[in-house]
Amino acid sequence: MSRYDRQIKLTEVGLEGQQKLRNAKVLLVGVGGLGCPAAMYLVGAGVGKIGLMDHDKVDMSNLHRQVLFQESDVGRSKATVALERLEKQNSEVEYEVYEEPLTIENAENIINQYDVVLDGTDNFETKYLINDSCILTDKPWVFASIYKNEGQLSVFNFKNGPTYRCVFPKSTRQNISCEATGVLGVLPGILGTLQAAEVLKIILGAGEVLSGKLKLINMMQASEQTININKRPEEVEKIRKNGIAPVYIDCDLKNKEQWYLDVREVFEQPKPKGKKVLSIPMGDLTLRYQEIPNNQEVFVFCQSGKRSKNAIEILKNEFGFHNLKNVEGGIETIIDG
Amino acid sequence: MKVTVKYFGLVAEAAAKSEEVMELDETLTASELKVQCLIGLAIADKDSVQIAVNQNLDETITINDGDEVALLPPFAGG
Structure with missing residues (x-):
């Protein structure tokens, strides 16, 4: 256990917490700007099983922020390259690779096999899909999104708490990705790392989980704000009753x-x-x-x-x-x- | 009455500012103030933008003098 000695020393972790981490299963949907740093810290902490889901291939323009990938990986599957890198970092972790997108057909089945979902996606359609699937399978998920120099972070569906639909009941077609707007690599680095921290707190049952709150971070202005969010029970009920409500924009x-x-x-x-x-x-x-x-x-x-x-x-x-x-x-x- | 309006993401960009102090001469709900702030801004699907009053997300709150409101669009990047 010497590998984890420095975190076991913390009262919030201890041997018992380390065992909780070892028993935990975390699904990363999207292994890009957010997913890469998150994966490295979760694997470092000794989370028992990590699911790596990404249908995309490594592009040269990813390398400035997607820190698991190297020049020689360009053109290869992100999920597979991530697996190879992470296995070298921690071979005690069990990995599962999904070289496919999350879809209405596979979402519930895959998410059901994990304890927590980490959202590293770059589109509204998949964020709503994760949200609805997590409502139906009763799993918490850690959300983050970026627009240029700003980020949003929250934990949804945690112990019956608010969900993404409680904050944004209506979607928008202005689905603007980092490719389109530009982004400094450190911003998804910060957000993905904060997501990993929320995952660890959820697993350990330690500290204050960012549920019922939306954190807004502006990296350029070095400013931060936390907004309180309430549950909209009717939004959650609708999903429970009718199943996943696909967002086709x-x-x-x-x-x-x-x-x-x-x-x-x-x-x-x-x-x-x-x-x-x-x-x-x-x-x-x-x-x-x-x-x-x-x-x-x-x-x-x-x-x-x-x-x-x-x-x-x-x-x-x-x-x-x-x-x-x-x-x-x-x-x-x-x-x- | 005076309210401080903070703009985020696309909304800040469309408004070409991140913050302003607005003078209101009528009583408005958060939802009405949101509509007023977004008039003339080039944003698709204005319904998706949320408004927080004094760090609480709630469209039904009545705006009071000295309130700080935030206009929050959803972000998709990752």
Whole structure:
């Protein structure tokens, strides 16, 4: 036990607390800016089992904040690379890797196998999905989100406490990621570390858990504020009664007469409505290219304009499409409103 | 009466300020004050923005002189 000696010395931990950590199972949904530092501290503390869930691959632009990854990992599965790194840090921990997104189909089943969920996601759809699944499985979850230099942190559904829907009953399609806005690596580092601290307190039954409170952190201004939040029992009851309420964030496109091709994965938000919007994820292009009109102009888009550019190259070189135009700034530039 | 309004995230950006002191000449609920503060700001889905009065999240509170309110949009990044 010498590995954990420095924390066992604390009255809040002790041998009994260390055993609690060893018996605990924590699921990390998203192993990115928040999930990486959180995972390292939870693994360091000797949490018994860690679930690493991420469907994404390491990109060079992740390395400034996603501290588990190295240059040689670019292009590899985040969940798998995280597993390899964390196993070296602590081989006593049991790991489970999920190279898939959390979905309505798998959420309850997977979350049920854990004691606490740590939210390292970057979209509203998955945050509501975690929230609803945790209500249904009666598990606490530790939430954090970032916008530029600001962060929000809370613990939801802890001992029947308020949930994410009690703070934000209504979602927004302004799903703005760190990719879009920019972020300094330290901010998710701070928030992810605070999330790990909340997880440890929940497991140990020690201190004051950030339940019923929303912490707001502004890294640039070095300021912090805590807002008291109340439970909205009707929001929680609705989920208990009707099950998961999927948040599909839809939107209208400016030009409804124009053909569009959406090459993002099916779970990416917001989803444009309209008869002339085709949704074919990158990986399916070679199977489904025949669905794309080739006799009129089609605008191709993704989240940022990068993948759609590659998609056009593939469709042009392999299937002879000459009617495709890239939406340079991504979906946000073609949304109406 | 005077109230201090603090803006966060996208709302602060749309308002081009993080804080202001507002002079109110009528009695408003938190919900009404929120609508007033968000008028003219380029924000989608204004319903998603929450308002806290003196660090308590509650739209039904009546605003009093000297109150500090915070306008909180949801964040998604991670």
